[in-house]
Amino acid sequence: MNKLPLIIKREYLAKVRNKSFVIMTFLSPILMVGMVVLIAYLTKINDNEKRIIGVLNESDFFSNEFLTTETTGYVNFKDIALQSAKDSTLHMGYYGLLHIPKGANLEQVAKNAFFFSKEAPSTNVLERLERIFQNRLFQQRIQNLGVSAKEFANVDNRFEIKTATFSGQLNLKGINEVKAFIGGGFGYLIMMFIIIYGGFVMRSVIEEKTSRIIEVIISSVKPFQLMMGKIIGTSLAGVTQFAIWILSASLLLFLVFAFFGVDLSVLNNSTHLAPGMAQSISPMDEDLQLYAIEFMKIPWFMLIAFFVLYFILGYLIYSSIYAAIGAAVDNETDTQQFIFPIILPLMLAIYVGFFSVFSNPHGPIAVGFSLFPLTSPIVMLMRLPGGIGEGGVPIWQLIASVVLLVGTFIGIVWLAAKIYRVGILMYGKKPSYKELYKWLKY
Amino acid sequence: MNNILVTKEVTKRFGEHTALNKVSLEIPKNSIYGLLGPNGAGKTTLIRIINQIAFPDEGEVFFDGEPLNAHHIAQIGYLPEERGLYKSMKVGEQALYLAQLKGLGKSEAKKRLKFWFERFEIEGWWHKKVQELSKGMAQKIQFIVTVLHRPKLLIFDEPFSGFDPINANIIKDEILKLKENGTSIIFSTHRMESVEELCEYIALLHNSEKVLDGKLSDIKKDYKNNVFDVCLEVEDGDSLLKELEGKFKVRSSTYLPGESQLELTVELPFADSKEMLAHLSSRANIVRFVETIPSANDIFIETVQSKEVHE
Incomplete structure (x- = not known):
């Protein structure tokens, strides 16, 4: 009789029924949604604060530039000394006082302007004021050059070079980053899961x-069966947890936004996109449409199929190493020296992925790391959204990567099972790498 | 086939260290077989080989006449010395799981567990978590799980450790009942008094080698040295003692004149005690005349020590 399903079932139930697992599973989405709602709420409060700034304009160059907006109000002082303007600003509880002194020309006036405030002023306020000066100076300067604003606008035209593959397929700038970002998401998921x-x-x-x-268990089943049952059962519990997280988090987010009316756009504004993306998405609608088309063109089915493949192989490789470590030690504190070498390639994969695959998905580093079996599950997934074949990952690389991964999987699981088999019956020995090497020969 | 288990020149090495060196044993059916030896002698390694947890580098093992194979796992029950249970699992669920791993069907396992739980009067434990049980309680569960699938061969490694005397007795009676019902039992222990009480056969392992094996009564015969413990009721002990010392080899003696008792330890040149007994009975009232038979403990210590002297 095959005992593997029995072991998988037990491991799965043991994990799923565990109190801390249950708490983690159901609390995390609430915490996560709570955080999002809190951030949205705080952002809103922050924006609701209206600041009033006193303006003492003694020059002739500014008249109607200081317009009261939703968040900032301006109060003009007229014909009073700087000191009394400061006093009244303080009295009235205004945010600060902008002093624009008399001067012969705009350049000089702008240079001598000062902003006084009780505390160091917020960068938002300063930026807004600075922009007013910049605009005024800009107008003045092009006027001095004898160029009209309209003429300048015609000159100031950004240029982007168009790119295409040899077969004539049009490329969109920044789409590589977007694609790598999607693949990076998958890769990150694999790393976290492992x-x-x-x-x-x-x-x-x-x-x-x-x-x-x-010893009771392995007098009934083979150690290898127990190890695999444990790995599979635990991963099924993990898949359950991830599924619950994704479902409940999206449900909760939906509910929160539907009932509490937190405006999602608040979040969108404050989200920091990758620099490449922000630039490429912001300006033109027609481009946005192209991106949408390109986005649809990402081979999702292929991507998800390979995600599953790389996920399973990568997870099995790493978790069998984890199982071997668990077997080698007597308690968790002894695991540190072995854990670091496992986490290292994972971290390396993520960082190399984010830095070098983003800038060049087919560069030598990206190719190397997507072939090396301990990093390929993460790095190859970052490259794959670009497609397979021309313009994407060459087929030979994909095959080589999968073959190497499968080979490593067999080798590592075999080694890990050997260490596991010996280790589980060893008590009171602090294992060293030398000791583990000896176990392989038992 | 009269042997449930036979090992032929079984050798097991761990790197440089030889844990078992050409150990050959024959374990008869329907008997209790004591596997004895100091710590590190190789008992656990041998037991693990029988359970197919470890595999011999050389030699063969036969179970019930067949070369040992994976099918025999379901016919062996093993209670290891290092034994435990999943702490956070419920008792009933866990017993069911372990029984199923041994190949029992779920409903059959449930039925048998119910029987054993009633027998030990522990029905109330089914829904308890193992961490709520005392060590002795957990041991009972382990015992039940070991015998539940009715194996042909049971292996108990230090079965009484962790039990209080009352429960140890309950378990001992159960072991004897299992033997009566035809089960063969290997019994590995340091507790020599339980060896005397239970085992018909023993094997003694020392430094990875078998140094002694056979029927316990035969071994005792081999180890006895015709020494008799004698107690006589006599008025004039001193003169009798002198006379006896002239005729026999007297190892030690005490005479208590107040109680008129003379105690002697006498060694005879051969096993015939008739002559001495006749002589003694003509001279004094015999209170006690016993041949001293070495205990399993004596044999154990003597064998191990003589080995160490020779090596």
Whole structure:
């Protein structure tokens, strides 16, 4: 009789019924939504504060530039000394006082202008004031050059070079970044999953060792079966958790925005996009449409299929290493020296991915890391949204990457199973790498 | 086939260290077989080989006449020395899981568990978590799980550790009942008094080698050295003692004149005690005349120590 399903079921239930797992699963979405709502709310409050600024204009160059807006109001002082203007600003509880002195020309006036305030002024306020000066100076300067504003606008035209593949397919600038970002999302998901659930596998192995049930179990099943059952059961629990998170978070977000009327656009404004994206998305609607088309053209089905493939292989490789570590030690504090070398390639994959795949998805570093089996599940997924074949990942690279990954998977699982088999019955030995090497020969 | 388990020159090495060196054993069916030896002698390694947790580098193991294979796992029950349970699982659920791993169907396992829980009067524990149980309670569950699938061969490694004397007795009676019902039992322990009480056969492992095995009564016969413990009721002990010392080899003696009792330890050149007994009975009232048979403990210590002297 095959005992693997029994083991998977037990591991799954043990994980899912665990109190901290249940709490984490249901609390995290609430916390996450809570954070989002809180940020939106705070942003709103922040914007609602209206600042009033006193303006003492002694020059002839500014007249109607200071217009009261939703967030900033201006009060003009006239024909009073600077000191009394300062006093009244303070008395009235205004935010600050802008002093524009007399001067022969605008340049000089602008240079000598001062903003007085009780505390260091907010950068928002300063930027707004500075923009007023900049606009005024700009007008003055092009006027001095004898160029009209309209003429200047014609001159000041940004230029972007168009790109295409040799077959004539048009490329959109920045689309590589967008695509890598999507792939990066997948890669990041894999990394998080490996670190969280690999850790669970490891702790579960340690628990079996410390509770001394291990010898009872492996007198009935093969250690390899137990290890695989544990890895699969734990990952199913993880998939359950992720599914609950995604579902409940989207549901909660929807409810919150529907009932409490928090404006989503507030968030959109404050979200910081990657520099490349912000530039490429902001200006032109027609481009936006092109992006939408390009976005639809991303081979989603292929991408998700490869995500599943790389996810399964990558997760199995790493979690069997985690299982071997769990078997080698007696308690969790001894795991540190072994954990770091596992996390290192994962981190490297993410950072190399974000830096070099974003700028050049087909550069030598990107190619190298998408072939190397310990980083390929993450890096290859960042490259794949660009498609396969021409203009995308060459087919030979994809095949080589998968073959290497499968080969490594078999090798690592075999090694890990050997260490696991010996380690689970070893008590009271602090393992070193040398010791682990010896175990491989038992 | 009269042996449930036979090992032939089984050798197991861990790197440089040889854990078992050409160990050959024959474990008869329907008997209790004591596997004895100091710590590190190789008992656990041998037991793990029988359970197919470890595999021998050389040699063969036969179970019920067949070379040991994966099917035999369901016919062996093993209670390891290092034993535990999942702490956060419920008792019933866990027992069911372990029984299913041994190949029992769910409903059959449930039925049998119910029987054992009633027998040990622990029906109320089914929904308890293991962490709420005491060590002795957990041991009972482990015992039930070990025997539940009615294996042909049971292996108990230090089964009484963790039990109070009352529960140890309950378990001992259960082991004897299992033996009566035809189960063969391997019993690994340091507690020599339980060896005397339970085992018909023993094997002694020392430094990875088998140094002694066979029927316990035969081994005892081999180890006895014709020494008799004698107690006589006599008025004039001193003169009798002198006389006896002239005729027999007296190892030690005490005479208590007030109680008119003479105690002697006498060694005879051969096993025939008739002559001495006749002589003694003509001279004094015999209070006690016993041949001293070495205990399993004596044999254990003597064998191990003599090995260490020779090496």
